[in-house]
Amino acid sequence: MTSLHLDEYWRTVVNTIQDGVMIVDPKGRIVSVNKALEDITGYAREELVGASCAIINCTSCELIRGNQDCHWCVMFQKGELRRQRCAITRKDGVVVHVVKNASVLKDPSGTVIGAVETMTDVTDLLEKETQIETYRRELLAEDSFHGLLGRSEAMLRVYDMIADAAQSDAPVIIYGESGTGKELVAQAVHQTGARAAKPYLKVNCAALSEALLESELFGHVRGAYTGAHKSRVGRFEAAGDGDIFLDEIGDLPLTTQVKLLRVLEDRVVERVGDHTPIPVRARIITATNRDLPTLIEEGSFRRDFYYRINVIPIRMPALRERKEDIPLLAQAFFRRIKLKYEKKNIRGISREAMDLLMRYPWPGNVRELKSAFEYAFIACRGEVLEPGDMPGDIVLGTARPARAAPVAGLDDIRRERLVAALAAARGNQSEAARLLGISRTTIWSQIKRFGLHPGT
Secondary structure, X not given: OOHHHHHHHHHHHHHHOOOEEEEEOOOOEEEEEOXXXXXXXXXXXXXXXXXXXXHHOOOOOXXXXXXOOOXXXXXXXXXXXXXXXXXXXXXXXXXXXXXXXXXXXXXXXXXXXXXXXXXXXXXXXXXXXXXXXXXXXXXXXXXXXXXXXXXXXXXXXXXXXXXXXXXXXXXXXXXXXXXXXXXXXXXXXXXXXOOOOOOEEEEEOOOOOHHHHHHHHHEEOOOXXXXXOOOEEOHHHHHOOOEEEEEOHHHOOHHHHHHHHHHHHHOEXXXXXXXXXXXXXXXXXXEEOXXXXXXXXXXXXXXXXXXXXXXXXXXXXXXXXXXXXXXXXXXXXXXXXXXXXXXOOOOEEOHXXXXXXXXXXXXXXXXXXXXXXXXXXXXXXXXXXXXXXXXXXXXXXXXXXXXXXXXXXXXXXXXXXXXXXXXXXXXXXXXXXXXXXXXXXXXXXXXXHOOOOOOX
């Protein structure tokens, strides 16, 4: 194979590399570049070859002032650069962030004949890092307390109660309407207490049947019931010295309440299908959106169990009870969702839209407010969120009574958000899924659930 053929093959290899490659002579004149470097810099090969390497305006270049020999650049003096983060300026003036590696080239006698540099475009990666850092600062904002946002008197009382509860091993119960943030309170109690480094396990009491719930909480032995092919450790055992959070405790069956009462009194559990007592040490944290005294009067909740779990009560206020926190929450949700929809150039919230948010009674509480911003970002066509970008119920002020179950209201929001996303995506379900940050399967199931035409 001739040297000419080798040169042709070499050019093919270099042009296949995704990193930019540039060769310069000892005086900094560009001798050769590959296709990737043309793409990164925006200059054509003809514009680069023969020009000074200063044409790309690299921020890592260091000149040795007053040096008249060929070692005019610090890189030539050092002999190499490794993983140097820097920025170059494209032909169109756009700044591109790159990671550069470089080495000097020497002939067999040791004379410097040039240098080769490779550049990897990391602009997208840097933007993602910036977004993550912004999100991190958002989560650590001074107006937040372990994920809870608010500086109203009602929320300051909640923070004080969390701090007090965290110092105790007594059972904690969190009251509040759906969407107020009860799970965040439970996490804060765990994270601020002596058990923070221990396990924190969650169980939704309303999501499982009675049999499955007892197996989930206490575990089971092999053969305890049909399908129990092997023994399983329950959540109380797995929690060890940590905390176990039982959400929707008001939906717990009476028989399970009796068994949990024994756990609280005797500090032991028995796996389903076994009668061997197993000591447990986990602290119990519960939450409910129901009126437990009323359930007691109705006979669906045990009074003795209520007294056992109602040792340290924490009440989460409804959003309508702390409206002074709405602007703070709105700005926080705006910034977080803006990171998600980075391609939409939405700069802020109009005064009229904020006034609308302040007037609405929020039956779905903070969860509904967040969903409203998800919808608004999809619906907005301008640079500022306006009242008309909000879900219909909020625009019309037609919220259901505060005591009504908020699920239906949230379904309306989800339906309107889905319709807006499909409209923005011109019926393309995959694009609508991307805009909403959910799977295409979820889009399809919601279309079916809400009775929409696929081409909506």
